[in-house]
Amino acid sequence: MNNRVRELRTALGWSQADLGEKLDVSRQTVNAIETGKYDPSLPLAFKIAALFALSIESIFTPGE
Amino acid sequence: MRAVHKRYLREFFPAMGAYVALLFLSVWWLKTLEGTTARAVVTLLPVLPIAFVIRAMVRVIRDQDEFERRIDLEAIAIAGGLAGFGFFTYGMLLNAHVVPTPQAEAVAIWVLPVLMGCFGASKCAVRLYYRSR
Numbered sequence: 456m457n458n459r460v461r462e463l464r465t466a467l468g469w470s471q472a473d474l475g476e477k478l479d480v481s482r483q484t485v486n487a488i489e490t491g492k493y494d495p496s497l498p499l500a501f502k503i504a505a506l507f508a509l510s511i512e513s514i515f516t517p518g519e
Numbered sequence: 520m521r522a523v524h525k526r527y528l529r530e531f532f533p534a535m536g537a538y539v540a541l542l543f544l545s546v547w548w549l550k551t552l553e554g555t556t557a558r559a560v561v562t563l564l565p566v567l568p569i570a571f572v573i574r575a576m577v578r579v580i581r582d583q584d585e586f587e588r589r590i591d592l593e594a595i596a597i598a599g600g601l602a603g604f605g606f607f608t609y610g611m612l613l614n615a616h617v618v619p620t621p622q623a624e625a626v627a628i629w630v631l632p633v634l635m636g637c638f639g640a641s642k643c644a645v646r647l648y649y650r651s652r
Contacts, residue, residue, distance in 0.1 A: 481521060492650075
């Protein structure tokens with residue numbers, strides 16, 4: 456799955472640690488999501504979408 | 520370090536400290552103690568803190584985030600397989616009398632340490648796997 460999490464995060468000037476704190480996950484988890492090494496669960500994807508005030512499908516798109 | 524991991528360390532280290540202290544106490548006490556029931560109780564004293572170590576591990580696995588939990592659960596699955604495979608292989612060698620036969624308690628006491636050791640090694644491997652993917 457592809458995602459725009461890094462793009463959205465950097466646009467707001469947040470570090471991975473900042474985003475991790477807002478989502479209540481570790482920096483390692485944010486990095487794994489951004490680099491596509493880990494696809495978040497639906498609840499976490501909803502949390503990410505709510506944080507950026509966007510829909511899930513505008514952040515996450517099907518990929519390899 | 521996140522709060523969940525700080526809590527784990529706060530629970531883990533006192534439990535391990537209590538285990539070491541009770542182990543020494545138990546070994547010293549057993550030298551003079553008579554009676555099966557009393558000896559059983561004193562022998563099992565160090566086991567109680569280990570139950571708290573396992574409780575701390577369960578709590579950290581349940582409360583950490585989903586990616587950390589995935590790494591831990593994958594590592595536990597691999598560790599269980601490795602430890603089981605290792606003991607099974609050793610059992611086969613013992614059965615064929617190609618290795619010296621130890622006392623049963625010498626084998627049984629190593630089950631948990633081997634499992635924990637395999638977990639530690641597996642966790643490092645799983646983390647490296649996700650980092651390099």
